[in-house]
Amino acid sequence: KQEVTQIPAALSVPEGENLVLNCSFTDSAIYNLQWFRQDPGKGLTSLLLIQSSQREQTSGRLNASLDKSSGRSTLYIAASQPGDSATYLCALEQGGGKLIFGQGTELSVKP
Amino acid sequence: ETGVTQSPTHLIKTRGQQVTLRCSSQSGHNTVSWYQQALGQGPQFIFQYYREEENGRGNFPPRFSGLQFPNYSSELNVNALELDDSALYLCASSWEGGLGEQYFGPGTRLTVT
Numbered sequence: 001k002q003e004v005t006q007i008p009a010a011l012s013v014p015e016g017e018n019l020v021l022n023c024s025f026t027d028s029a030i031y032n033l034q035w036f037r038q039d040p041g042k043g044l045t046s047l048l049l050i051q052s053s054q055r056e057q058t059s060g061r062l063n064a065s066l067d068k069s070s071g072r073s074t075l076y077i078a079a080s081q082p083g084d085s086a087t088y089l090c091a092l093e094q095g096g097g098k099l100i101f102g103q104g105t106e107l108s109v110k111p
Numbered sequence: 112e113t114g115v116t117q118s119p120t121h122l123i124k125t126r127g128q129q130v131t132l133r134c135s136s137q138s139g140h141n142t143v144s145w146y147q148q149a150l151g152q153g154p155q156f157i158f159q160y161y162r163e164e165e166n167g168r169g170n171f172p173p174r175f176s177g178l179q180f181p182n183y184s185s186e187l188n189v190n191a192l193e194l195d196d197s198a199l200y201l202c203a204s205s206w207e208g209g210l211g212e213q214y215f216g217p218g219t220r221l222t223v224t
């Protein structure tokens with residue numbers, strides 16, 4: 001059974017710091033991995049999608065990597081801003097469009 | 112291109128009642144998936160509808176049921192509500208049975224008292 005773990009559960013950093021969020025999974029047979037952002041009480045906003053054949057994806061200050069052999073993905077946020085404060089969720093798909101989510105990392109960026 | 116919409120935004124029900132939540136998929140998408148997110152947890156897959164048929168189900172009891180309409184909008188019905196059903200219910204739309212990126216709606220916050 002696939003299990004997805006995100007560490008740390010919560011993170012507080014000063015504005016301007018570069019940071020890395022981690023996502024690990026137990027079964028490497030995945031179709032893709034997606035990172036989402038969730039503001040309190042709101043829906044999910046897709047940040048990056050990495051296909052299983054890809055190693056990384058970049059969008060602006062965000063870079064996500066995928067290493068299937070080690071069962072890990074990281075989300076790198078450069079030059080963090082207070083507006084980046086949110087919960088970040090990773091989710092992987094093993095087929096049929098069913099996403100399996102981690103529990104999320106709650107990020108707080110202090111001005 | 113219209114995004115994914117859900118209604119209502121918030122809902123309060125009493126234990127034992129029934130509830131219907133609605134989702135309109137993004138323009139051009141024919142697949143809708145429903146997720147339940149308890150407070151402080153990641154979303155859990157309930158089921159998926161593809162071209163008006165159920166196309167996969169998570170570990171949820173039969174009192175969770177759904178429909179998809181010819182315009183690909185969808186409903187989630189929950190009978191005999193329990194306190195543990197209190198959660199944020201999210202729907203996501205995508206192409207062809209869940210290919211590629213999934214786009215989520217804003218969610219419906221259900222509180223069962």
